[in-house]
Amino acid sequence: MSNNPFSLKDKVVVITGGTGILGEAFVEALAEAEAKVAILGRNQQIGAERVQQVESLGGEAMFVEVDIMDEQDISRAKDEILDKWGRIDGLVNAVGGNIPGATIGADQDLFASNIQDTIKAIELNLYGTIIPTHIIGRVIAESGKGVIVNISSLTASRPFTRVLGYTVAKHGIDGYTKWMATELAQRYGDQVRVNAIAPGVFLTKQNKNLLINSDGSYSERTKRILSGTPYNRLGDPRELKGTLIYLLSDASAFVTGETVFVDGGFNAWCGV
Template sequence: MGKLQDKVAIITGGAGGIGQGIATAFVKEGAKVAILDLDEQSGQKVVERLQKHQPESMFIQADLANHDKLKDIVDQVVDKFGKLDILVNNAHASKAKPFLEITQQDLDLSFNTGFYPTFYLMQAAIPHLQKTEGNIINFASGAGIEGHATQGAYAAAKEGIRALTRVTANEFGKDSINVNLIAPIANSPGVQQWAKEEPEYYQQVLENIPMRRFGELEEDIGHAAVFLASEDSSYITGQTINVDGGSVKF
């Protein structure tokens, strides 16, 4: 019996990177996982791998910027599995730019793919999570916590998500719904590409991580998500868990 045996989870951005790592960790602990992603080809490949551990794993192609459809997606998962236990809001797209160059389009990209999907999926999921005393895992970032240069649009959306997390943790604690955040540094495909394009900057960031490595998608970030989604964290809510090798200190 795994720590998430027969739990039902929705994971956004599950076709790659951190989302894929979390989905893999979840199914290995017995969860039934629905991964949401715009990339159908990658999503189908990932769900085939997940089904080796949990045959009921499913992929839903979704444009998270189409906010009117998000409740329907939650209902689709509940109709299939009969319940919802875990919501993981991982997906987020943004562009790095100096502050004075940030446009409305840049802000819209960050908020429409990160903040608003998190908001609307939480609204749709919470009535179901009240029935299961479930868990929500949102994603913060050191870019917002520390205010990284060129990350204005991304950091603003991430800090908005942190605010939503604290509010809902306070409102729904009475229903035994746990709402927490992970702020990761991960060895994602995007980071690997960045290392090739800007090796000096990559090395500088790496040297500022006390543990001198980027987190592994499944073993580090995924296992932290398993902890937050399981009974092991039943008395933890409204918290930001920095899974970053010690980078953020406060």
């Protein structure tokens, strides 16, 4: 047993959305903290690459191809993880992002936008967290000790234009994090915790078209974001790693129901 409160040595941590851009940084962080990493996602090729990434750092990993919206699929994944390692100590709900049809352009009629695409964005980001939490989270809760980390967003505190579904869903993540944290603590004790990370603006595949022009320059939207960010730059996914490990580890043992901003000061600044 490590004396380092930040260590995740031999703990089994499940990460959904582990094949995404932020997911890559999360997987790396887990491997560096010596966790055993169960990567859930839909892309078999990237999943295999992530497993190799962990193994190259001297760790253990497995990939399970799943549809995060399918309860039976998540249950199957849970069983495969338990068959391999016999326990689950942590869950990182990293599935999410915006979908193209749910982005309402400045030149579009706000009320003529495709509401079904907005609903899909809400489902992916909110239900994509609730479903695995209720299935994998049960294992954590019934073990008497473990941690769930959700991924919120700066947009839940400071709503961004154009991304309605994403914004609504991330408000839901904040509320769900507080609700589940208090319910689990009262039912299962003070060693079962739920928190969230709220990233600021990081360049990912989902938001690239909003942030970068075809010639590689920053869009006007990005320039406005930077003007509201004291650090005056976009985030690097690797800058989320420390917060993730802190929340998953015993170093944050008395922290639950919280959303931690990692945003270069955007949420704190009034602009003056």
